[in-house]
Amino acid sequence: xxxxVFISALLLIVACQQESKMDPNINPFFQSWDxxxxxxxxxxxxxxxYMPAFKKGMEENLSDIDxxxxxxxxxxxxxxxxxxxxxxxxxxxxxxxxxxxxxxxxNPQLQELQRELSPxxxxxxxxxxxxxxxxxxxxxxxxxxDAIELTSEQRKLLNDTRKQFVRSGxxxxxxxxxxxTEINSKISGLSTSFGQNLLAETNGFELILENSDxxxxxxxxxxxxxxxxxxxxxxxxxxEEGEKYKDKFVFTPHRSSMYPFLTxxxxxxxxxxxxxxxxxxxxxxxxxxxxxxxAQIAKLRAERAEIMxxxxxxxxxxxxxxxxxxxxxxxxLTKLWEPAVKRAKVExxxxxxxxDAEGQVFEVAAWDWWHYSEKxxxxxxxxxxxxxxxxxxxxxxxxxxxxxxxxxxxxxxxxIFDIDLYHPDARxxxxxxxxxxxxxxxxxxxxxxxxxxxxxWMSSFKGQSNLDGRERPIIVNVCNFPAPVGxxxxxxxxxxxxxxxxEFGHAMHGTLTDVTYGSMAGTSGPRDFIELPSQLLExxxxxxxxxxxxxxxxxxxxxxxxxLIDKLLNASKFNQGFINTEYLAASLLDMDxxxxxxxxxxxxxxxxFESESLKKYGLLDEIAPRYRTTYFAHIFxxxxxxxxxxxxxxxxxxxxxxxxxxxAGDVFDAELxxxxxxxxxxxxxxxxxxxxxxxxxxxxxxIEPLLKVRGLDGSK
Amino acid sequence: MRVHEIIIFCFxxxxxxxxxxxxxxxxxxxxxxxxxxxxxxxxxxxxYGAALKRQRARRLAAMPLYKKFYIFVKAGFEHIIPQGLxxxxxxxxxxxxxxxxxxxxxxxxxxxxxxxxxxxxAAQGLVQLRGDIVEIIIALSIVWIAVENCLYKETSKWRxxxxxxxxxxxxxxxAALLTQYGLPKENFIxxxxxxxxxxxxxxxxxxxxxxxxxKLVLRKNWYSxxxxxxxxxIIALVGLFWFVERVFQF
Numbered sequence: 022x023x024x025x026v027f028i029s030a031l032l033l034i035v036a037c038q039q040e041s042k043m044d045p046n047i048n049p050f051f052q053s054w055d056x057x058x059x060x061x062x063x064x065x066x067x068x069x070x071y072m073p074a075f076k077k078g079m080e081e082n083l084s085d086i087d088x089x090x091x092x093x094x095x096x097x098x099x100x101x102x103x104x105x106x107x108x109x110x111x112x113x114x115x116x117x118x119x120x121x122x123x124x125x126x127x128n129p130q131l132q133e134l135q136r137e138l139s140p141x142x143x144x145x146x147x148x149x150x151x152x153x154x155x156x157x158x159x160x161x162x163x164x165x166x167d168a169i170e171l172t173s174e175q176r177k178l179l180n181d182t183r184k185q186f187v188r189s190g191x192x193x194x195x196x197x198x199x200x201x202t203e204i205n206s207k208i209s210g211l212s213t214s215f216g217q218n219l220l221a222e223t224n225g226f227e228l229i230l231e232n233s234d235x236x237x238x239x240x241x242x243x244x245x246x247x248x249x250x251x252x253x254x255x256x257x258x259x260x261e262e263g264e265k266y267k268d269k270f271v272f273t274p275h276r277s278s279m280y281p282f283l284t285x286x287x288x289x290x291x292x293x294x295x296x297x298x299x300x301x302x303x304x305x306x307x308x309x310x311x312x313x314x315x316a317q318i319a320k321l322r323a324e325r326a327e328i329m330x331x332x333x334x335x336x337x338x339x340x341x342x343x344x345x346x347x348x349x350x351x352x353x354l355t356k357l358w359e360p361a362v363k364r365a366k367v368e369x370x371x372x373x374x375x376x377d378a379e380g381q382v383f384e385v386a387a388w389d390w391w392h393y394s395e396k397x398x399x400x401x402x403x404x405x406x407x408x409x410x411x412x413x414x415x416x417x418x419x420x421x422x423x424x425x426x427x428x429x430x431x432x433x434x435x436x437i438f439d440i441d442l443y444h445p446d447a448r449x450x451x452x453x454x455x456x457x458x459x460x461x462x463x464x465x466x467x468x469x470x471x472x473x474x475x476x477x478w479m480s481s482f483k484g485q486s487n488l489d490g491r492e493r494p495i496i497v498n499v500c501n502f503p504a505p506v507g508x509x510x511x512x513x514x515x516x517x518x519x520x521x522x523x524e525f526g527h528a529m530h531g532t533l534t535d536v537t538y539g540s541m542a543g544t545s546g547p548r549d550f551i552e553l554p555s556q557l558l559e560x561x562x563x564x565x566x567x568x569x570x571x572x573x574x575x576x577x578x579x580x581x582x583x584x585l586i587d588k589l590l591n592a593s594k595f596n597q598g599f600i601n602t603e604y605l606a607a608s609l610l611d612m613d614x615x616x617x618x619x620x621x622x623x624x625x626x627x628x629x630f631e632s633e634s635l636k637k638y639g640l641l642d643e644i645a646p647r648y649r650t651t652y653f654a655h656i657f658x659x660x661x662x663x664x665x666x667x668x669x670x671x672x673x674x675x676x677x678x679x680x681x682x683x684x685a686g687d688v689f690d691a692e693l694x695x696x697x698x699x700x701x702x703x704x705x706x707x708x709x710x711x712x713x714x715x716x717x718x719x720x721x722x723x724i725e726p727l728l729k730v731r732g733l734d735g736s737k
Numbered sequence: 738m739r740v741h742e743i744i745i746f747c748f749x750x751x752x753x754x755x756x757x758x759x760x761x762x763x764x765x766x767x768x769x770x771x772x773x774x775x776x777x778x779x780x781x782x783x784x785y786g787a788a789l790k791r792q793r794a795r796r797l798a799a800m801p802l803y804k805k806f807y808i809f810v811k812a813g814f815e816h817i818i819p820q821g822l823x824x825x826x827x828x829x830x831x832x833x834x835x836x837x838x839x840x841x842x843x844x845x846x847x848x849x850x851x852x853x854x855x856x857x858x859a860a861q862g863l864v865q866l867r868g869d870i871v872e873i874i875i876a877l878s879i880v881w882i883a884v885e886n887c888l889y890k891e892t893s894k895w896r897x898x899x900x901x902x903x904x905x906x907x908x909x910x911x912a913a914l915l916t917q918y919g920l921p922k923e924n925f926i927x928x929x930x931x932x933x934x935x936x937x938x939x940x941x942x943x944x945x946x947x948x949x950x951x952k953l954v955l956r957k958n959w960y961s962x963x964x965x966x967x968x969x970x971i972i973a974l975v976g977l978f979w980f981v982e983r984v985f986q987f
């Protein structure tokens with residue numbers, strides 16, 4: 022019997038070995054992460070850990086602030102501004118994980134939390150930015166700024182910190198402050214609902230097709246749609262509900278499902294149905310309608326701007342940007358509008374010619390655009406997107422973007438296989454600098470899935486700072502490329518490739534950053550500047566030299582043929598009329614929504630406002646804005662209000678910056694690459710954005726290189 | 738009194754094995770467990786499953802062959818201990834039935850040869866049978882062996898054939914699991930071999946442990962009615978329980 026007990030005890034001891042270093046009984050956010058590279062311990066983080074961590078994080082943040090305020094010593098840069106940089110560590114830790122996962126791997130619990138947290142957080146940050154005692158200390162240092170010795174980075178931080186307080190209303194009276202707090206919390210709640218409604222609306226429509234409805238669709242598209250149907254069938258709650266998907270094909274207003282359908286399907290009626298489901302998202306007069314929410318947000322923003330002493334929300338936002346006034350923005354947009362629309366009209370005529378030649382009797386409409394532009398493309402540009410895809414497997418493209426940054430800056434990427442992330446499709450690499458030192462961590466999460474927000478973005482799980490030792494960042498890129506079907510590798514379209522390079526440009530901005538203060542690191546700069554590092558990298562994706570190095574056929578291993586590259590690049594100028602028009606229309610719509618005064622903003626009907634605005638500029642019937650009001654998440658639930666123009670502004674910058682490499686005669690010119698890293702990618706927001714650009718280029722940007730790149734200069 | 742001790746022991750034995758957790762290095766295996774996560778939305782679960790497969794393929798592709806080999810040996814082993822409680826019970830059923838070591842050896846060999854055959858055939862996609870049906874018959878095979886232990890004093894001539902046929906069936910069970918792991922095409926044969934080696938080690942471990950326990954702890958000859966009958970009854974009951982459970986899930 023003694024032996025029995027002994028052996029049993031032994032077995033139990035072996036059984037109780039715990040491999041995880043985390044204590045499962047304590048919230049992971051309250052423990053230090055001794056994981057490799059401090060990657061969040063995703064497997065230990067459960068939904069119920071967020072709220073307690075947020076609450077404690079906010080408490081700690083406030084007590085950190087109290088400590089600064091209650092310091093009996095006179096305010097100095099180091100005991101106030103620098104200390105502020107050190108506050109809110111726990112809150113930052115939980116916020117980063119939560120906001121990332123709430124976008125890329127969400128579930129009903131996280132969505133509910135998001136709804137709850139959003140007003141709590143905005144109230145919390147208001148408590149800090151409206152803290153009078155704290156502002157007094159900042160103001161005292163600022164008043165004294167000429168007498169104290171500061172580095173230029175510190176000077177910028179002091180200015181930015183003060184400006185933030187002022188922009189949050191530090192110079193306002195009590196009543197005004199209270200109004201601002203209320204408005205902020207209302208906007209925050211509305212923004213969250215806007216985003217959630219949009220997700221519901223996008224998931225809410227499905228086009229269920231019979232075998233006989235598949236005219237024109239290619240094999241891969243049909244397979245994906247069939248897979249979508251069988252997944253829906255498995256998911257169905259009742260058998261009858263599942264039956265409706267049996268042997269059917271499903272398309273949805275998700276762009277990765279819709280665009281291929283609109284391009285290939287010869288069934289005009291179905292194209293119209295699917296297209297309308299897309300453009301009517303949030304405009305269906307149901308419980309997930311976004312019209313009223315958008316109008317409310319615009320109204321609240323205008324009211325807030327008025328209280329702050331600005332003419333409109335746009336004036337308020339732009340005050341902090343590279344372009345400083347709405348007038349400058351409208352000037353830029355309208356300058357581009359004419360050439361874009363002119364080009365679009367030519368494109369419509371081209372498509373109509375194809376339709377007429379087919380013997381069609383209709384006039385080409387918005388839902389015909391993809392189908393007929395593809396035909397024009399084939400006819401005039403003789404390019405078959407599906408002929409290119411086999412050269413663009415995701416792994417090849419990653420190889421290409423890695424080697425591009427290797428040639429530019431000597432970076433190297435090593436994939437790590439023994440770290441578990443939040444989803445098995447997310448991959449992780451260590452980024453090393455030229456000298457082999459650790460530079461950061463890169464996470465790439467590329468395939469679309471139903472619990473991921475649409476679009477593509479860059480974010481971070483950890484920031485960069487040199488304040489208390491060398492902290493290197495953990496950067497993530499999230500995209501929505503179609504997942505591979507079966508055993509085939511994931512094949513990207515060239516658009517996907519450009520998107521990948523774009524997000525990777527952001528990732529580089531977040532990775533190469535080397536600043537003292539975390540709040541000024543990486544992509545912290547003004548909206549109309551931070552798209553420069555991302556869009557600039559896109560130019561390398563379409564350089565024949567670069568393209569050839571990575572685009573090899575996934576089956577034969579043969580490099581992409583020259584004539585295919587020529588056709589591809591030729592085709593990249595195609596449809597630019599449409600692309601620029603839909604984009605500029607959305608940008609103008611954004612500016613219009615946010616240039617109104619508080620008085621003009623009362624009782625607005627979103628649809629009426631939108632159609633009047635677009636009519637004013639003369640938008641063509643055949644083109645909808647890139648985003649209509651009711652699904653314009655960038656400006657109503659993201660941070661791009663009065664800032665959507667920034668993509669084209671950055672495009673002016675990036676075309677001009679890339680022109681520098683062209684002038685040098687080598688797209689990997691060593692001196693220029695180094696200069697680019699030193700003046701732009703590593704700087705974060707430690708200098709004024711306009712200065713950063715001028716430091717690189719030697720002058721302000723000009724618009725001509727962009728018009729040339731996009732074929733809007735009338736040469737085509 | 739003895740029976741009482743055995744029951745307590747068996748309980749502790751099983752509990753402790755169930756409590757085993759995987760070495761975190763061993764992601765290829767750990768993922769399979771994580772794959773069982775309960776999602777509310779089955780579409781998400783399906784996407785997750787496909788993503789897991791891709792991740793597994795990536796991770797396997799990045800490993801040197803020796804490591805892959807090791808992982809598949811380990812996977813095979815773990816499919817017996819601790820995951821394959823039904824296979825453990827079946828092997829124990831054989832164990833308690835045998836008068837001589839030689840008879841045990843032959844039965845286990847027949848079982849091994851049989852499940853190796855179906856494992857290879859099924860892994861290559863030559864044989865297929867629905868997993869849930871296989872599981873039900875596996876439960877039944879355990880009951881069969883255990884009941885036979887209680888009814889007959891000596892092993893019948895047919896016994897080897899019966900064990901062989903059940904072996905074929907268990908092989909299909911292993912194969913189902915192996916498909917989940919995803920055998921890389923380039924190392925198909927060597928990794929299949931690795932998996933099978935692991936399974937054999939697992940079986941051997943069960944027999945050795947059982948032998949040592951009875952020999953050293955209870956100081957009995959392994960073939961003893963005092964142990965054989967109660968142990969077989971327990972095995973039969975557990976097998977019956979699984980049978981009923983799996984039939985209802987069917």
